[in-house]
Amino acid sequence: MSNEAIEALVPQLDAVERSPHAAALRARSYELLRAAPGALVVDVGSGAGRAVAELADQGARAMGIDLDEQMIALARQRWPYVEFRVGDANALPFEDGEVTGYRADKVIHTLGDPGRALAEARRVLAPGGRIVLCGQDWDTLVIDSNDPELTRTIVRKRADQVASPRAARQHRNLLLDAGFGDVTVEVHTEVFTDGSFLPVLTRLAEVCSERSAITRAQADEWIADQWERARADRLFAAVPIFIAAATTP
Known part of the structure; x- marks a missing residue:
């Protein structure tokens, strides 16, 4: 990822991570990890490192892993x-x-072969170790609009841009296939009714337009509808987040 891309992405990540709902989801994922003081816990796809720092603050020997060298450099700067x-x-x-x-938040859906990553997680985890996966199913975004058919197209076409858009609904089976036991699944839905979600909605339509899934005029009309809904206090969007946890036999 380029420096410019990271500079644009990080403020958005920070805004999301500071929200009460996101903080509550992270806290729940830590509870499910059940990490003992001093235990080695790895956060895969750690990004800017907030979760790693929070786990360390709770007494775990936390380590962040990310494929992007620029993101790792930023995380080291923030949490030395x-x-x-x-x-x-x-x-x-x-x-x-x-x-x-092992914790992976909003990571599994970015992988072309989630099963391979979970086999690797199974390899590095000790007997009795815990794994927690968090993520959204890109086909299950709920958005109210004046044009339901266009909205369905936008959600579906945006999902098509994700490597494994339905990985979250497959978390349980992926964990079972990788040999994990004691698998549990929870769903936590965040509801947005104000303008805080407008950048996400705008980007959904823009990506579809850039990929020629819808026309620019359709994107502009749909975005304008969402902005007007926010202005009139009529915006509604819901994002279910799936949290799966399991134990290494």
Whole structure:
């Protein structure tokens, strides 16, 4: 990722991560990890590193892994007391059974072969280790609009741009296929009724227009509808987040 792309992305990530709902979801994922003090917990796809720092603050030996060197550099700058490494979810820099906790938030859907990454997670986790996966199903965005058919097209076509858009609904089966046990799944839905979600809605339509899935005029009309809804206090969008957890036998 270029420096320019990171500079544009990080403020958006920060805004999302600071929201009460996102903070509550992270806290729930830490509860499900059940990390003992000093236990090695890896956060795969750690981004700017907030979750890694929070886990470290709770007493875990937390380590962030991200494929992007620029993001790792930013995380090290922000949280200098925490360890971060450049690494691939499909080839983690750990020995067999070295890790006691594995967390991946909004990562699995970006992978072309989620099963391969979970097999790697299974390799590095010790017996009794915990894995927690968090993510959205890109086909299940709920958005009210004046044009339901166009909205369905936008949601579907935007999902088509994601490597594994339905990975979140597959979390349970992916974990079972990788040999994990004690699998649980929770759904936490965030509801947006104000302008805070407008940048996301705008980008949804713009990506579809850029990929010629809809026309520019359709995108502009749809975006204008969402902005007017926000102005009139009539915006409604809901994003279900799926959290799956499991134990290594």
